[in-house]
Amino acid sequence: MIHRLDPETRSKIAAGEVVARPASVVVELIENALDAGAETVETDVDGDGTDRIRVADDGHGMAEADAALAVERHTTSKLAAADDLETVETLGFRGEALPSIAAAAARLELTTNDGGPRGTRVVVDGGENAPGGERDKTVSPAGRARGTTVDVTGLFADRPARRKSLASSKAEFARVSAVVTRYALTRPDVRFVLRHDGRETLATPGTGRFADALLAVYGRDAASHASTFDAAREVEAAGETATVDVDGALCHPEVTRSRRDHVHVSVNGRALAEPRLRRAVADGYGTLLPDGREPVGVVRVRLPPAWVDHNVHPAKDEVGFRDADAVAEAVEASVRDALSTADLRRSGEVAMDLDSSLAPVEAASVFDDLRVIGRFRGLYLLCEADDELLVVDQHAAHERINYERLREAVESAGIDSAAVDPPATVSLSPADAALLDANRDLVEKLGFRVVEFGEGGGTGTYRVEAVPAPLGRPFAPDALADVVADVAAGDDADPRDELLKDLACHPSIKAGDDLTDDEAARLVERLGSCGTPYTCPHGRPTVLAIDEETFVRGFGRRSGRLG
Ligand code: ADP
Ligand code: MG
Numbered sequence: 001m002i003h004r005l006d007p008e009t010r011s012k013i014a015a016g017e018v019v020a021r022p023a024s025v026v027v028e029l030i031e032n033a034l035d036a037g038a039e040t041v042e043t044d045v046d047g048d049g050t051d052r053i054r055v056a057d058d059g060h061g062m063a064e065a066d067a068a069l070a071v072e073r074h075t076t077s078k079l080a081a082a083d084d085l086e087t088v089e090t091l092g093f094r095g096e097a098l099p100s101i102a103a104a105a106a107r108l109e110l111t112t113n114d115g116g117p118r119g120t121r122v123v124v125d126g127g128e129n130a131p132g133g134e135r136d137k138t139v140s141p142a143g144r145a146r147g148t149t150v151d152v153t154g155l156f157a158d159r160p161a162r163r164k165s166l167a168s169s170k171a172e173f174a175r176v177s178a179v180v181t182r183y184a185l186t187r188p189d190v191r192f193v194l195r196h197d198g199r200e201t202l203a204t205p206g207t208g209r210f211a212d213a214l215l216a217v218y219g220r221d222a223a224s225h226a227s228t229f230d231a232a233r234e235v236e237a238a239g240e241t242a243t244v245d246v247d248g249a250l251c252h253p254e255v256t257r258s259r260r261d262h263v264h265v266s267v268n269g270r271a272l273a274e275p276r277l278r279r280a281v282a283d284g285y286g287t288l289l290p291d292g293r294e295p296v297g298v299v300r301v302r303l304p305p306a307w308v309d310h311n312v313h314p315a316k317d318e319v320g321f322r323d324a325d326a327v328a329e330a331v332e333a334s335v336r337d338a339l340s341t342a343d344l345r346r347s348g349e350v351a352m353d354l355d356s357s358l359a360p361v362e363a364a365s366v367f368d369d370l371r372v373i374g375r376f377r378g379l380y381l382l383c384e385a386d387d388e389l390l391v392v393d394q395h396a397a398h399e400r401i402n403y404e405r406l407r408e409a410v411e412s413a414g415i416d417s418a419a420v421d422p423p424a425t426v427s428l429s430p431a432d433a434a435l436l437d438a439n440r441d442l443v444e445k446l447g448f449r450v451v452e453f454g455e456g457g458g459t460g461t462y463r464v465e466a467v468p469a470p471l472g473r474p475f476a477p478d479a480l481a482d483v484v485a486d487v488a489a490g491d492d493a494d495p496r497d498e499l500l501k502d503l504a505c506h507p508s509i510k511a512g513d514d515l516t517d518d519e520a521a522r523l524v525e526r527l528g529s530c531g532t533p534y535t536c537p538h539g540r541p542t543v544l545a546i547d548e549e550t551f552v553r554g555f556g557r558r559s560g561r562l563g
Contacts, residue, residue, distance in 0.1 A: 032055075
């Protein structure tokens with residue numbers, strides 16, 4: 001039941017402009033649809049959004065009396081009294097969105113049905129003769145299945161200053177697209193459709209699976225290199241504790257973007273461009289990400305309503321937290337844990353299919369129960385595994401991991417590349433230049449974008465605009481010369497595979513010697529997930545094992561620990 005908020009509650013609600021641009025209208029209408037329990041939310045935008053925005057849902061709809069009230073100021077079904085502001089669980093609560101939108105637009109038409117035989121249409125029409133003035137409201141019966149459609153035309157028609165402040169049609173639609181995407185990814189259980197000028201630009205299936213929503217937004221490569229996670233952490237503030245639930249899906253570190261916009265967060269169901277939480281997610285990736293690259297992922301945070309204040313910002317862009325640092329810390333730790341375990345093993349499983357011939361059957365089990373207990377000379381990791389001491393050659397292990405992941409990347413969609421800005425200039429010998437020409441497809445598939453200076457070529461000087469960034473580490477542009485030289489030096493074996501082996505050993509993508517404990521543990525775990533963990537790509541061993549028996553004999557003991 002919709003009712004009018006009392007003056008006390010109204011005075012506590014953050015005042016200000018709700019409708020700043022077309023994207024803010026879309027946010028409000030989508031949030032209303034989600035509050036109504038919609039399973040499908042379809043958004044249509046014409047031009048920059050001032051021409052038309054229409055959002056249709058299949059939620060619970062409204063009865064006639066409620067529909068007529070909904071477009072009035074301070075009317076809401078979601079908040080009864082001022083105290084409820086502390087505990088509100090719906091996305092809306094101010095009762096201001098629909099009237100504000102109606103006031104900012106030439107016309108707002110709301111068609112709704114709460115499941116009865118007949119629906120209701122409410123039209124708030126300013127008309128050209130009433131600029132900024134009184135608006136007519138008409139209520140009439142209408143045919144519609146259960147749900148609600150809000151159709152807003154002529155946004156800012158009588159607010160020329162506001163219209164002027166808008167960016168280009170493309171830029172305004174990009175903002176709309178960003179907010180729809182954010183909701184589509186954080187609510188994979190809801191089917192979202194977005195159309196621009198009648199053309200579908202986004203459609204998620206609403207299956208509830210993050211992978212399906214990621215697939216719709218970012219494509220197969222990102223979706224297949226993502227892992228879901230679900231964690232709970234205790235936070236403390238002013239002597240009280242609360243549980244923060246964090247779940248979502250994280251793309252593996254080989255899938256990166258140059259901006260942080262692709263970290264999608266929500267807090268208690270509200271999708272937000274929350275910079276602190278986005279940073280916390282990126283921090284959780286830590287050194288897995290190359291410099292200047294940002295992760296792709298979906299992270300949903302839930303905490304008791306009283307620990308969050310959604311009422312700090314009129315357009316609800318930001319939220320207040322009882323302890324923002326503690327929440328950020330919980331998010332960062334959840335992401336870090338999630339990345340250190342399941343997801344990286346999964347890429348190994350794929351690699352195993354590609355090279356089953358060499359995978360020792362009993363080998364993988366050695367890595368199952370393995371613990372890094374120390375390091376020797378910055379080169380070797382000492383690991384305890386059942387009754388053996390394993391010595392892992394850090395570099396050889398890293399080469400093996402790189403090689404398998406590179407090969408997997410090339411088999412599927414190609415290796416991620418990173419732009420070189422400004423582009424670097426690299427000279428190749430004529431022979432190498434010829435080899436580059438001959439292997440151009442492969443070199444580009446590996447992630448290089450290279451343009452030769454001078455018309456018609458033949459200068460031997462190249463502009464390197466992008467470099468491979470496999471496993472999140474961009475190559476130095478000079479590596480172009482190395483890679484081409486490697487092709488030249490390659491014997492008659494599959495030149496592509498030779499190249500991958502050389503790439504895997506290239507210093508640009510090798511880890512430094514000073515691994516932290518976490519990095520060491522992750523390295524060994526990733527080695528264990530390789531199809532062929534026991535040798536580096538060039539066939540040298542990655543692991544030596546010394547069994548307990550050796551120590552027993554060496555120390556002249558009669559038996560092992562249990563004896
Ligand atoms: P608020 O969301 O803050 O309550 P709004 O102005 O956005 O305020 O909406 C006013 C009321 O109209 C809501 O409380 C809700 O009861 C009703 N309403 C708005 N949109 C929908 C919708 N899509 N489906 C069902 N009810 C809706
Ligand atoms: Mg609302």
